[in-house]
Amino acid sequence: MQTNLAAFIKDTPEGKEADAILRACVHCGFCTATCPTYQLLGDELDGPRGRIYLIKQVLEGKPATSKTQLHLDRCLTCRNCETACPSGVKYGRLLDIGRRVVDQQAPRTWSQRLQRGALKQLLVQKWLFAPALQVGQMLRSGLPQKLKNKVPEKQDAGIWPQRQHARKMLLLDGCVQPAMGPNINSAAARVLDACEVQLLIAPKAGCCGAIRYHLNDQDGGLTDMRRNIDAWWPYVDGSNGEKIEAIVMTASGCGVTVKEYGHLLAHDVDYAEKAQIISALTRDLSEVLPEFEARLSSKLNGKIKQRITYHPPCTLQHGQQIRGKVEGLLRSAGVDVKLCVDSHLCCGSAGTYSVLQPELSYQLRDNKLKNLQATNPDVIVSANIGCLTHLQSGTETPVKHWIELIDSALNAVN
Incomplete structure (x- = not known):
């Protein structure tokens, strides 16, 4: 695909990345057949090919509108299109770049800003989210169905194993999972304990950065990523006496983000090298356990x-x-x-x-x-x-x- 990006983005790191992604797309349409929102709505602009066209127009200088924003908002970022694409188009990255520019050019309504701001504050801070969820769970039986859908029943976390093992791995505790599904990380720790691997949690680590980053607070998302790198680094270099061999993810949404730290922080001179190492160490739990399959x-x-x-x-x-x-x-x-x-x-x-x-x-x-x-x-x-x-x-x-x-x-x- 030929491109002619506007001066405001052409020579920026994001512009160069977007240009390369756009040029890789041949508009073959294989992605459209696998897009969930296109299957529901039947609108070309609610499929990857149409959204790529919208983003290209904006990056080439056509002013974004609320309609442009709506079609990008409807994307799930499921990246099914990336699996289907024969040309290897990195649609997810192009969408992040496009959404940021569109939001700058097409300011959201007051209600949208309030809703998104609340999500960015509530979900990423465990000290806010956990008490709020506990209140919701106490009142769950009387909640409206739409709100009840977001409040899982209270769950017991079970026992965290206390045995020490020579092999150690870090676990990202996450932001919402410890409150919504506390048994998940405990179960992972117990299973790995049975395999003679000790799971550790860095106390100062928190949200992986995905929530804020994908809600177009990309600076806030990058701040979350830097905080996690700082929290994990003593375990990576062994300076705290507990050197780990991997960083384990029990939530695949967190895992895909942490694996992209190296790319997302590539232009940060203070964190680029560490971010690459963190991404290389990151493993989904399903990548760790095959070693112990027998x-x-x-x-x-x-x-x-x-x-x-x-x-x-x-x-x-x-x-x-x-x-x-x-x-x-x-x-x-x-x-x-x-x-x-x-x-x-x-x-x-x-x-x-x-x-x-x-x-x-x-x-x-x-x-x-x-x-x-x-x-x-x-x-x-x-x-x-x-x-x-x-x-x-x-x-x-x-x-x-x-x-x-x-x-x-x-x-x-x-």
């Missing part, structure tokens, strides 16, 4: 009797391009795990999308659940807190993180 399968084979269906999050299968690992781990433990029809499509959660675009989000959730329920599961498992909460809001079938399934079976064995 040990786990010998303990678990045939012990998990439920019918299990797995929903692979977009941030795992499209963002991180990780497929088959969770299913492989479960099958090695004797689980006949299933995938549903259209397992490549987004469930509609997509971070804050279910709050900002509820109508589309719930249509996608209901479509996904229809396909999942067609497999007749006893339990649905996934790998991201957003997917778990969103899916559970629409079904009585238990929806859990896959590591909770393994942990529960190990406890039953022992």
